[in-house]
Amino acid sequence: MEEIKKERDKWRGFGNKFLTEGLFLEHCNDRDAVLYTTSTSDKRYHGRYVPSLHKLYVELEDVSEWEFANMYFANYEHWLLVKSKPFFQEYYAAMVKELNAKLRGKSIKNMLAQLEEGTASQATLKYLADNDYISKANVGRPKKKKQEDKAKLSVVNSDLARIKR
Secondary structure (H helix, E strand, O other), X not given: OHHHHHHHHOOEOHHHOEOOHHHEHHHXXXXXXXXXXOOOOOEEEOOEEEOEHHHHXXXXXXXXXXXXXXXXOOOHHHHHHHHHOHHHHHHHHHHHHXXXXXXXXXXXXXXXXXXXXXXXXXXXXXXXXXXXOXXXXXXXXXXXXXXXXXXXXXXXXXXXXXXXX
């Protein structure tokens, strides 16, 4: 029973609320109680190993995040709370970006293996032939800010041309 209480206590702080910032080495005042680092690599703190949550997230390859949450947090609700905090937004975005890149790379490797074996589907062949695996930045409608900047630049250029005459 005492062991279960200790396990529950590591996730909770004052008022029996879930810890969020207090879980991370870079954001906690009581650094002896931290469980993770927000760094992309593991760290040592006073001789103690502190695992990188980023690394754990990417290695597990759990796109639903359910297994990840239940493995490294009190539960899924706790994970949702942590990832919703403003201090964690940038870290979370980097974790997701790296996981997506890793999974995309694995998928392309599998497609290439199918191609070599001669078992690739028509969709796979088209995907590889059209280079759809390459990220296409700035796809879609231009952002309003970019359109406004272009309009301002156009006005400035026309004024310059008028002045030079």
